[in-house]
Amino acid sequence: MSADYAHQRLGQTEKEHIARAVSSTRVRIVLALGPATAIGGIAWAFLQPWRLTLLHPYGQGFWWLFAEPPLYVVLVGVLFRLLIAPGLVEDMEETD
């Protein structure tokens, strides 16, 4: 193996390694987006429990029982993780 070829191969391997690391970081970010959102919703529910009328439902009208903003945030995070993230990760891995 000539020194030039060996150097070239080393460069290619290094580039592949960097590309894989970047892709892996992206996969982690995409997989973390949903849970991070859901954790935000849970933290909000703990900080302002009165926003969840389901915790004290007596005497509440329909709309107050339907409007549970911290739960909406959790739901968005869970749905993103279940419906959007897996396909994105699959496509990123196929592209690599």
Next chain:
Amino acid sequence: MIVAGIEPKAEMVHWWFATGILILGLLLVAEVVVGPEVWGRRPWRRYLWPGLCFLLGVLMWPVMALYTNSMIHMVAHGSWAQVLMLTGGAELGVVRGKLHSQYWRLTSVVALLVSGTAFLVHEQNGWYFARAAFLHHALGWTLIVAAVFPLAQAVRPRSVVAASGFALTFLVIAVLLFCDRDSAAIFGHFSTFAGVPHR
């Protein structure tokens, strides 16, 4: 009067739109992270955010028609409905391949500028009148300043900074809308003319 009795409170409507805008923001952030090539690998995914944007515009019409407490609110809600549908429609045309110019992204600039101006114009009270007033001012200026991101995207469509800024704008808007209350204090300030304060 009957409608006023059964319709949800304005703050609830703000939370529902906040949820829609949060979804929009997450989709845009994900697109920035994976890149447009990976995002476009499944055709249905390309239609997600423009379709949702268009849907939010359609859903804004009942808000305009039912929340008729003032003329200026109706005009503001109507203008949001129109610009959301304009942006969603233009982006749908681009992803479908019917529209080709990168300058269609300028519809988002128009949407952000019109929305921001509508927020500022229809809020008659000062920043510290109540939380709703503060949020209207904050939302208005956020939208107007954020118009720079789609403007940059129209000129440089592959700019990651512009795409990130555009995506994060929606997350900020969602947070601000989720903070809304019909009458509540803001940083300890609450006008005596703002009604009964809530938490």
